[in-house]
Amino acid sequence: MRYDLVIFDNDGVLVDSEPISNTILAGYLTELGHPTSYEESIRDYMGSAMHRIHELALERTGQRLPADFDDAFHARVFAAFERELEPVAGVMEMLERVTSEGVSYCVASSGSHERIRVGHRKTGLDRYFTQEGPGGTRIFSSQDVGRGKPAPDLFLYAAEQMGVPPERCAVIEDSPLGVQAAITAGMDVFGFTAMTPPERLAGATVLFSEMAELPKLLA
Structure with missing residues (x-):
């Protein structure tokens, strides 16, 4: 990886x-x-x-x-x-693969902590994100910083809390605001086009349309 x-x-x-x-x-x-x-x-x-x-x-x-x-x-x-609410198609298998390879990961969302928790509990994703990261959590929200996306603050904060420099981070995003935030943070960004037209994520490092593709792209 x-x-x-x-x-x-x-x-x-x-x-x-x-x-x-x-x-x-x-x-x-x-x-x-x-x-x-x-x-x-x-x-x-x-x-x-x-x-x-x-x-x-x-x-x-x-x-x-x-x-x-x-x-x-x-x-x-x-x-x-x-x-x-359902998990995104293929996301469980992708997270299993990422976990099995020992890759460090976290979530950084514009949504509130409550919104993230409700969604993860309903879909069963909580088992992947309830383990503590280096800073005590793997879940980061725009509530944790002053400005949400497209400002880079949230991604930079998540990287800092996880103990990784920005240039060693990959961001997985599906919105133009998120892609802009990741680029401004100095991170590579993988644009997920399942719901967003590829041209709206044109600044991304890589574009992909199915979660099954992601582990190979990250490698």
Whole structure:
């Protein structure tokens, strides 16, 4: 393996949550007077932290979202996760392979810690990420840093906590914001195109469309 650390995005890379959460987000924003289609939600918000939703809504309409927006949105999303969420196809087998080869890995997500935990518990991925890393955890959220993606802060923080320099890290991402963050952090980035058109991840080091391809690419 040519990397000392593999950093996984969560939504859309480990758990197949993007269709669920963006359907709910588009509906909720529209309900609140910010008309948003599913396609627009994917385009504008996929891979971003919650603060970006607030910033874009204010910028576009001059109206702030309600103070309880985050809590209400997450309540809807978590209820849907409990009913519908599945791991990304092939991700269990990929993680087994990465684990068997002794590669260090972690998750760095724009989502909250609670969102990550709920998704991992529902899909069974928690068994791969509950073991402690060098810094005491393998799970990192934009809540841990001041700025979410496309800022590089989250990936740099994860690498620091895992004790690996940026140039020895590979990031697995499916959003343009995440690809930009990884590049700015000085890390190689593998763009997962299962749901994102390849041209939107054009800056990635490598593009791939199935999780089964990833171990060979990392090697």
